[in-house]
Amino acid sequence: MIAELVIFIILGTFAVATAIAVVLSKNPVYAILFLVMNFFVLALFFLLLSAQFVAFLQVLIYAGAIMVLFLFVVMLLNLTGGIEAMQDKLPAQKWLALLFAVLALVEAGIVVMTTTFPRVSTPIPQGFGNVEQIGKLLFTKYLFPFEATSVLLVIAMVGSIVLARRRA
Amino acid sequence: MLSPNYYLALSSVLFTIGVLGVLVRRNPIIMFMSIELMLNAANLAFIAFARYHRLLDGQVFVFVVLTVAAAEVAVGLGIIVSIFRLTGGDINVDDLDEMKG
Secondary structure (H helix, E strand, O other), rough: HHHHHHHHHHHHHHHHHHHHHHHHOHHHHHHHHHHHHHEEEEEHHHOOOOOOOHHHHHHHHHHHHHHHHHHHHHHHHOOOOOOOOOOOOOOOHHHHHHHHHHHHHHHHHHHHHHOOOOOOOOOOOOOOOHHHHHHHHHHHHOOOHHHHHHHHHHHHHHHHHHEEEOOH | OOHHHHHHHHHHHHHHHHHHHHHHHHOOHHHHHHHHHHHHHHHHHHHHHHHHOOOOOHHHHHHHHHHHHHHHHHHHHHHHHHHHHHOOOOOOOOOOOOOOO
């Protein structure tokens, strides 16, 4: 229990620090690398919560595929810096955003702090979170959402091809 | 397992940082990454609840969120690239207020 708390605090500090670094980085390339670090830390959290398959998906798909896509776009386009230095059309909006974000955090904090979860003592089932169990669930109970995601991916593929085509 | 409160607190902090990133930054790439941050915060809450209730359904939900994120990034980056082709320079989302394509 204590060991888990220590791990939680260390990993949590890392997760929050890298997330703040993503938002504050001037250079998008640094932001991407911080985001990859953040995804790795979250994958460690998933392992801690006995979600092995999802943790590996996180590393492979998010950190591996999606972030490489981001990196490609940033390096292809010259999106590095210079944008925030432009004239700000809505200077008050940033402070309002900060205010509302803090309000949202306080609200979520109140909800989280006032909710108590009774301790569950039933043991974790055998093979919880491995590929077999998730696959079984995916192809029985969640078959329709699974098929819907494949349609979604086809739509995304067609959409990005249409967007990437040269204007006729 | 620690009480889910810890994980929910961390999840809400990460989510708020993502919201802040979308609202404060003007660089479309970084705004996109903030959205990913928010999706991941939601994933953490899903996984924490899945573990707490000893049900795998939460993990299947994360699977779906992952797919949606991939689709969203593919289309979103396509849009950013085509905006870049039109304007040919740095993209400030504040300048994209005409909706003429």
